[in-house]
Amino acid sequence: MSLIKSISGIRGTIGGKVNDNLTPLDVVKFASAFGTWLQNNKNKKDLTLVIGRDARISGQMVSSLVTATLQGLGINVIDLGLSTTPTVEIMVPELNADGGIILTASHNPKQWNALKLLNEKGEFITGENGAEVLALAESEDFNYAEVDDLGKYETRDDAFDIHIQQILDLPMVDVEAIKAKNFKVALDAVNSTGGIAIPMLLDKLGCETIKLYCEPTGHFPHNPEPLKEHLGDICELMKKENADVGVVVDPDVDRLALIDEKGEMFGEEYTLVAVADYLLKHKKGAAISNLSSSRALRDVARSHDSEYFASAVGEVNVVTLMKEKNAVIGGEGNGGIIYPDLHYGRDSLVGVALFLTHLAKENKTVSELRAGYPSYFMGKKKIELTPEIDVDAILSKMEQEYQKEDVSTVDGVKIDFENNWVHLRKSNTEPIIRIYTEAHSQEEADQLGDDIIAKIKSLI
Known part of the structure; x- marks a missing residue:
């Protein structure tokens, strides 16, 4: 059985039998449930949802099913096409939409896909809301629109530009400092949408990009989870090309792993540690991660006279605690950076920009930077x-x-x-x-x- 229904969405393998795998009927049922839930909880007639997908092979099919279902409910759809999870999150409030659906199975292999559900703030819906959506999916209590009331459909091709410009406009992103370093950056985007978005960002930052697996074909050349055992190719490329830093993202670009100039892993846990070190130097405040994340973040926060708190695992739980503590920075030890000055979602693009700013200002190599952190x-x-x-x-x-x-x-x-x-x-x-x-x-x-x-x- 490869269909997993949870409060964070529905995830499964393509093909197979209804209710056992992620079949077209399951996609339609779950999209219907989310659309109906929104209609039941919004005091307005016309609803609009933003959708976007990673590059996995089933993406276009799943997107077509979701789009048609939402239109069938009378909900308008703004389709970003090939996108990233953080980009969709940015665009929901940017477009004054009522919610969003991201079509991605994140780090899972290519046979998987999923629907991730966003509220009007571009943040993942709460556990309570997710339970209500699941209950609707089970009851199948849907009321589709009549022909004159079908939802409208439009596409947008400027989402990456908007997302990147918001990052460049952040006071803590020093574009000129990065440009002055002329960083040579190797990128492994596992043949998904990071291969589009990250080079666009690096170009704006004045970096030279050495691309590896950056064609958005959805044919992942290795296990897409950005762990050391899967990243031998880019580690070798780093040494061959004498690159300054290696950047690795998962298919939906919400997890960021880094590689030093020697072709050694920076440590997925230390992506958040390094970014927090930079930010907390300039603004004291809370740093948040989950219970499964490294003690190194706690140590770095304390070194800057800042507080550290741990939440239950899960992005929703991290974000809830970040808001409660008015955190400066937060995230998860899997390379997920959540920078609230931009938005409350894991975002590899802002992670890259903040890390490169830190690297430029410290005037160190990546390995020297890593050596300065507690060794866990x-x-x-x-x-x-x-x-x-x-x-x-x-x-x-x-x-x-x-x-x-x-x-x-x-x-x-x-x-x-x-x-x-x-x-x-x-x-x-x-x-x-x-x-x-x-x-x-x-x-x-x-x-x-x-x-x-x-x-x-x-x-x-």
Whole structure:
């Protein structure tokens, strides 16, 4: 079964049977549910939704289904076509729309696609709202428009320009400082829409771009999750071309990984750390990440006399806490940068601009910059689930097993040991348990993960 319905949207593999995979009928039903939910909750007659998609192969098909369904409900559609998640988020309020739908399965392989749902602020809908949409999808209580009341359809081809200009206009993005450095940037965009948007941004910043996998064909040349084990090609390209920095984004461009001038990973966790270091030097305030993110962000925040807070995992939870604490910067350790002066969404484009500003002003190489941060190493593992396994019971047993340690159950089970930690949680998007660890060496972090996996297996 490869159809996952959650409060954050619907995600699945293309093809197969209805209710088991992401079939055309499932797409229509879920788009109908979201459109109907908006109609039920808006005190206005004419509604407009913005849609955009990444470059995956099924994107055009899914987009056509969503567009026709919304028009069938009497909702107007503004179609950005090939876009990025942050670009769609920017354009919803820019166009005074009532919401948005992003068609992307993010870091999942090419057979997957998904519908991600946005409110009128261009932010992901809340868990409560998502539950209401799911209930509507189950009830199929839809009322489609008559022929004279069908929604209108239009396209926009200026969304990237608008998004990039808003980034260039940010006071904390120093365009002239970046231009003065003439940075040589290698880019791996995994043959999706980052291959369009990121070079446009880098050109405006006066950088030379060395492109790798930048054709938006949707044929991902490697696993699209921007992890070290998938990025051998760009690491080699960095050394071959003597580039200053490597930029890697996932298919929908909301996760940013960096590579230093030696072809070594900067560390996905440290994207947020570096950007926070730059921003908190100039403005004291809270920094936010989730429970599975590195302690390094806490350390950097404290070095600038700023506060650090951790939310439950999930962008919606991070954003909620950021608003509550009026945070200067936030995000997730998977390379997701949320800069509220632009918008409340993970955005690799603003991440690139802020990082390059920091790099230019520090007058260091990427490896020198990384060496200045606390040395932590993350381990990320997972266990495949089967229907007969009671995952909640396993998590409860793990909580009991380590009750003498500092244990949090705010989101799954996080066990804080003196020198390291492990966080166990069920994925919202895939049928797995994710296991995050952190320690003072990669070997220690990986070993901790293996030990925890062995412990879980002993309890199954």
